[in-house]
């Protein structure tokens with residue numbers, strides 16, 4: 341039977357100022373999916389490992405299954421597939437866990453069928469999986485997980501995703517406290533309208549970040565890593581948040597913020613050494629609040645999801 345194994349990386353959505361429109365991928369960690377073609381039309385989740393039994397085993401409710409079903413339907417292909425999911429990403433972490441499973445499954449099924457769709461064309465199917473996972477079909481995790489690097493979602497309808505020609509020299513510190521926060525819940529707390537003042541501040545920072553990434557201008561990247569929309573509300577769920585920003589920047593990071601919908605936080609640095617120092621400094625702040633955390637330090641990933649074998 342024809343089979344492939346695919347990997348898709350964790351992602352940092354929003355990148356502070358780009359709520360629902362900006363994200364980037366990291367090299368590690370990520371989820372893995374093994375897909376095996378069947379000789380009938382059934383799409384089945386045959387196993388999920390590493391989730392502590394928390395994820396659904398029905399293909400229609402699991403992000404890997406939902407993404408594959410959406411893909412096959414759109415192509416009108418009557419092909420069944422068995423899906424084995426290996427979860428390396430913590431659930432409810434803000435590291436794009438649900439997105440990575442969908443992205444890996446899509447890259448896998450696309451490979452098995454001879455790659456009829458481009459990475460950009462796969463995004464829409466991964467968004468369907470996000471809708472099932474958290475009630476919102478945002479693309480700022482799935483697009484960078486599929487395409488790699490920094491990706492801008494300029495428009496949702498029709499979908500317009502653009503990979504940014506960003507500097508390759510950026511290192512990400514991810515610090516994941518042992519707390520679980522569902523994206524659905526941390527979206528519900530947000531205000532539905534934003535003031536003109538906040539819109540101006542956020543737009544300035546998004547534009548500054550785009551210019552900083554492409555020029556590159558590291559000081560401008562640092563100045564632009566600010567969020568006046570989601571962070572003031574969501575940071576209340578993250579003990580020690582304000583002190584972490586200060587300590588991360590003192591350790592050499594360019595900037596700091598919430599990864600996706602949290603509770604994981606991230607920092608961006610110009611060197612691997614500074615990224616390690618920032619991660620440890622942030623971890624010490626979590627310890628002050630009696631919270632254990634996991635550190636993931638990696639260069640920003642330019643490649644996106646890929647076939648392992």
Ligand code: HSE
Pocket residue numbers: 353354359360361434435436478480481523526527570599600601602
């Ligand atoms: N943009 C989404 C949010 C990302 O902040 O809710 C979720 O990981």
